[in-house]
Amino acid sequence: MIEAVGLTKRYGPKTAVQDLSFSVRPGIVTGFLGPNGAGKSTTMRMLLGLDNPSAGHATINGRRYAEHPAPLREVGAMLEARAIHTGRSAFNHLLALAATHGIPRSRVDEVIDLVGLRQVAKKRAGGFSLGMGQRLGIASALLGDPATLILDEPVNGLDPEGILWIRNLLKSLAAEGRTVLVSSHLMSEMALTAEHLIVIGRGQLIADTSVADFTERASRGGVLVRSRDSVRLAEVLGELPGVSVTEDPETQVLLVDGVDSERIGELADQHRLVLSELTPQKASLEEAFMEMTKDAVEYDAVVAPRTLVEEHAA
Known part of the structure; x- marks a missing residue:
């Protein structure tokens, strides 16, 4: 369990994190999201005792990180995968970490195999690709077989096979009852990996909710309907009280609000109107x-508006 209570961090006149409170429960993967400059990295550094909060506090499994007698056995963290001695091999990097926490050499071999670095274990880490460096960083986080994992952008630089691997790994670790907090900018991957979300912006909490509830809150609603008889269908639906229809005659696409898809299908059937999409x-x-x-958003760009069809295709 990770608990943040009133976390605040100021750098001179700038407040990076302000009165931030949340809990990360074991047994599920929790995504930690926010725009650039939202305060995610600062928050994770405070969780791990790398930055002292200006106010508030954070505990991991009931203790501050520095109070754990063997932190690597309690918390596995990866904030910067390339924070390694570039002259050491992957094996020696992990062996040095293991020696500081009384972790046996056999565990080093286990995590090397787990992350798929066996063939390059004796090579200097300074020559690793971005993806190989990520795997080494993940191996370091897993070395102590910790109950809690805090990972920043773990899929960065991984190929599709690697992304699938880390997704399944995180889910399996959570299923074992571990606490898993993952920060990422890849929304598509978070949608497939996380069950719960903590979302911050400008250092403050925006949402602390399930993925399903988060997307539901932002859904515009309505039903997209495609039919070669779109004009007639729009007329039929427009006769229903409280129903609005946005029509694009050229593409035969309707966006219907105020009635569910089942009722639309029933009406189309009654009037013998063919639907190609609902x-x-x-x-x-x-x-x-x-x-x-x-x-x-701290840095905003102007984006051209999209048509109804472009929005659906996206």
Whole structure:
């Protein structure tokens, strides 16, 4: 269990994190999200005792990180995968970490095999690719077989096979009852990996909720309907009280609000109108994230508006 209570961090006149409180429960993967400059890295550094909070406190399994007699056995962390001695081999890097915590050499071999670095274990880590460096960083976090994992951008630089591997690994570790906190900018991957989300912006909490509830809150609702009889279908649906229809005659696409997809299908059948698509509209995690953090973006760019069809295709 990770608990942050009133965490605040100031750097001179700038407040990076302000009165931030949340809990990360064991047994599920929790995603830690926020725009650039939101305070995620600062928060994770405070969780691990690398930065002292200006106010508030954080505990991991009931203690501050520095109070754990063997932190590596309690908390596995990866904030910067390339924070390694570039002249050491992957094996010797892990062996040096193991020696400081009384971890047996056999565990070093286990994590090397677990992350898929056996063939390069004796090579200098300074020559590793970005993806290999990520795997070594993950191996370091797993070395002490910890009950808690805190990982910053663990899929950065991994190929598709590696991304699938880390996704399944994190889920399996959580299923064992471990606490798993993962920061990432890849919304599509978080949607497949995390069950719960902590979202911050400008150093403050925006959401602490399940992935399903987060996307539901941002969903615009409605049903996207495609039919070669779109004009007639729009007329039929427009006769229903409280129903609005946005029509694009050129593409034969309708966006219908105020009635569910089942009722639309029934009406189409009654009037012998052929449907080629009937899709309830629900925001993706990326869309929900953009909507919920739009007022907390530090560096904003102008994006051209998209048509109804372009939005659906995206």
